[in-house]
Structure formats: structure tokens, C-alpha cells
Amino acid sequence: MGSHRRLAQSGFDRGASSALGVLSAAAAALGAVSAVPATAAPHDDTRAEVDRLYEEAEQATEAYNSADERADTLREQVGTAQDRIARQQERVNGLRERLGSLAGAQYRSGGLAPSMALLFSRDPEDYLAKASVLDRITAHQAGELKELQGALRELAQERAEAAGKLAELEKSRTAVGRHKRTVEQKLAKARRLLEALPPGDRAAYDRASRSGRDGMPAPGSGPVSGRAGAAVAAVRSALGKPYVWGANGPGGFDCSGLVQWSYAQAGIALPRTSQAQAHAGRRVPLSEARPGDIVTYRSDASHVGMYVGNGQVIHAPYPGAPVRYDPVGMMPVSSVTRP
Structure with missing residues (x-):
């Protein structure tokens, strides 16, 4: 009954800090498992414990994916800002050179005050014309330089803010990775608990994880092209x-990674997380589902699969289970989305 848990869709904007909160809660819930030996609980309790662990682990995976996607976005923003700053800096440097050339020419001419230069000029009218033009050019260039310097300061501030956000997010991702490793260790223990069950109980667990819900309408295949x-x-x-x-x-997938990759092969870019994928198209009723529709599960859209017709989805269930077919009603459906 494994499910991919993710942050709420707004968590995509809240970023890694929300992911850490989710994972901290997950780690706290999982911590109690290590103190329980495999023989200490009835088989039903063991199966329930394993199921809870799978749900928490998948929630952690989606939280990590959300933080990873946000980091990529921030990197692009930082790169764009740096490119803009470089172009602006180049323009400023060129303008400074031109202004420096003008200043040098004035210095070489003796740096005379305007009144004295006018006094010694052989052609006062020509001097006044040139001085007027020079004043206009200098004022224009000075204004342009001031504007560019202001823009450069703004861009530098943007770059600093973006770099700060990225540094903070990288730290958060490191923490998410630590939580991930902790959950993986708990999952390995949960797997051992499951494997320690009698064969009949293991088979019952697998059947329960793949069973449909009573009364769930069975959508048809519908056209697919x-x-x-x-x-x-x-x-x-x-x-x-x-x-x-x-x-x-x-080579491998988590639940939202499978859906994203599959649609990428069809030339459609989907978001990375299951909750974002739930909003990546038009919502349709489950009874009208067609092959290719995205089916998300549970009230928080923490798991996702692709409807393929005949009342079945293909999904990546949980660690230890390969990508497989399962009934579309294997768990409560949150939404059906047609990209």
C-alpha cells in the first residue's frame, strides 16, 4: 500500500524549509520503530508498521524532490542575474573609457578654464559650438553612467539575494539528504520485518497493497493516441x-519521477512532484479517465501513477517493489488530470 508522500502544492513555493518540517515529523514517527523487535508485535501490527514506514519514506522522497527542483530554479535565476550583470558591467566599462578619453583630451589641451579658453581661441564661435556639444555629450554620458551604475547595484543586490537563497537551500538539501538516509535505514529494517513474516502473511500483505476499493467505478480504456x-x-x-x-x-524511478519521465518521452514537460503534477492539466472525473491520465492518491496527492486503461494504473509503488500494474482504486483517489 505504499504511497509517495509529498509536500502540499504550496510547499513547492515554501521550499526546503517545509520539506524539513515534514521530514522531521517523519523521522520522529520512524524513530519508535527501532526499539521494536520483529517478534514483539503481532503480524498485523508488523504489516501496519511496514505500511506506515513506506508512506513516510515516500513523503520524504517527494519533499526531497521539491527541494531539488527549487534548487534548480534558483540556480537558473542566479545564472541569469550574473549574465545580466556581466553585460551591464561591460557597458559601464566602455562608457568609462569614453569618458576617460574626453577627460584626457581636456587635460592635454591645458585644462584651461572656459573663460580663458574663449579668450585665447582663434575662433570663439567655433569654440562655443564645440563646448556646447561637449557639455551635452558629457551630461548625457554622465546620466547614462549613473543609470547603469544604479542598475548594476540593483542587479548585484539581486545576485546576492539569489546566492543567499541558493546557499540556504543547499544547506536544507543536505539536511533533507540526512533525513533521507535515516528513512532508508528504517525502510531496510521494515523490509527485514516484512521478510521475517511467514510466507502466507507476506503474500497477504502484497495482496492487500494491490487490491482495489469496494464500489470503486471502473473507467474504461477510451481512445489513446x-x-x-x-x-x-x-x-x-x-x-x-x-x-x-x-x-x-x-534505470529507476520514484512515483512522480516515473510519470515525469514517461511524459518527457512524449515531448511534454511535467513538474517533478506528484502534487504539482496533479495540477498539470485539466481535471476529469475518474469515471471518464483515459489512458495517459495522471492519477494522484490520498487527500494530499502524495502518490501518483498513470492510468493505462481497463481499470489499471502503472506506478512505482515503494522501495523494494518494481514499477508495476495495480488497480486504479488501490487507494483513495485524489484527482485525475489530463495533461
């Missing part, structure tokens, strides 16, 4: 690939 068809072909090609933390293919 164009980019949706290409995305469905891509997601089918990923069947059997392993669930991998924070991966979006082609």
Missing part, C-alpha cells in the same frame, strides 16, 4: 524497473 499514447508506451516500457529514491529514469 498522440502524446498520451506515447506516454503510455513509455510507462509500459518501464515495467519491472526498480523503485529508486529521487530517481526519474531511465
Whole structure:
């Protein structure tokens, strides 16, 4: 019954600090597991414990993905700001050189005061004309320089702010990575607990994780062509690939990474996280789902898969389970989105 948990969609804007809060709660919840030996709880409790661990782990994965995506965005913003600053600096340098040339010419001419230069000029009218032009040019260039310097200061401030945000986010991502490793350790323990169950109980757990909900309407296949068809072909090609933390293919996937990668093969760029993917198109009722539609699960859209027809989705379930088919009603559906 594993599900990919992610931050709320607004968490994409809140960034890594929200992710850390989610992961801290996850780590606190998981910490109690280490004190419970495999034989200390009934089999039902063990299965429930494993299921909770999977949900927390997937939530951590989506939180990490959100922080990672925001870091990429900030890097682009910083790079753009730096490019703009470099261009502005080049213009300022050129203007300074031109102004310096004018100053040098005045110095070489003796640096006479305007009244004295007029007195000794052989052609006072020509001097006055040139002086007037020179004044206009100098004033224009000085104004332009002032404007560019102001813009440069603003851009430098933007760059500093962006760099500060990026540095803060990098620290947050490091912390997220630490939480991720902690959750992975707990997942390994949860896996051992599951494997320690009798074969019949392990089989029952797997059946429970793949069962549909009673009364869930079964949408039909519907037409599939164009980019949706290409995305469905891509997601089918990923069947059997392993669930991998924070991966979006082609060798392994987490839940949102699988959906993002599949649509990328069809030429459509989707957001990285499941909650963002839930808003990456037009919402449709589950009863009208068509192959290629994005199906998100649970009230927080913490897990996602792709509907492929005949009442089934293909998704990356949880660590230890490969990309596979499951009933579309395997858990409460949050939304169906058609990119």
C-alpha cells in the first residue's frame, strides 16, 4: 500500500524549509520503530508498521524532490542575474573609457578654464559650438553612467539575494539528504520485518497493497493516441524497473519521477512532484479517465501513477517493489488530470 508522500502544492513555493518540517515529523514517527523487535508485535501490527514506514519514506522522497527542483530554479535565476550583470558591467566599462578619453583630451589641451579658453581661441564661435556639444555629450554620458551604475547595484543586490537563497537551500538539501538516509535505514529494517513474516502473511500483505476499493467505478480504456499514447508506451516500457529514491529514469524511478519521465518521452514537460503534477492539466472525473491520465492518491496527492486503461494504473509503488500494474482504486483517489 505504499504511497509517495509529498509536500502540499504550496510547499513547492515554501521550499526546503517545509520539506524539513515534514521530514522531521517523519523521522520522529520512524524513530519508535527501532526499539521494536520483529517478534514483539503481532503480524498485523508488523504489516501496519511496514505500511506506515513506506508512506513516510515516500513523503520524504517527494519533499526531497521539491527541494531539488527549487534548487534548480534558483540556480537558473542566479545564472541569469550574473549574465545580466556581466553585460551591464561591460557597458559601464566602455562608457568609462569614453569618458576617460574626453577627460584626457581636456587635460592635454591645458585644462584651461572656459573663460580663458574663449579668450585665447582663434575662433570663439567655433569654440562655443564645440563646448556646447561637449557639455551635452558629457551630461548625457554622465546620466547614462549613473543609470547603469544604479542598475548594476540593483542587479548585484539581486545576485546576492539569489546566492543567499541558493546557499540556504543547499544547506536544507543536505539536511533533507540526512533525513533521507535515516528513512532508508528504517525502510531496510521494515523490509527485514516484512521478510521475517511467514510466507502466507507476506503474500497477504502484497495482496492487500494491490487490491482495489469496494464500489470503486471502473473507467474504461477510451481512445489513446498522440502524446498520451506515447506516454503510455513509455510507462509500459518501464515495467519491472526498480523503485529508486529521487530517481526519474531511465534505470529507476520514484512515483512522480516515473510519470515525469514517461511524459518527457512524449515531448511534454511535467513538474517533478506528484502534487504539482496533479495540477498539470485539466481535471476529469475518474469515471471518464483515459489512458495517459495522471492519477494522484490520498487527500494530499502524495502518490501518483498513470492510468493505462481497463481499470489499471502503472506506478512505482515503494522501495523494494518494481514499477508495476495495480488497480486504479488501490487507494483513495485524489484527482485525475489530463495533461
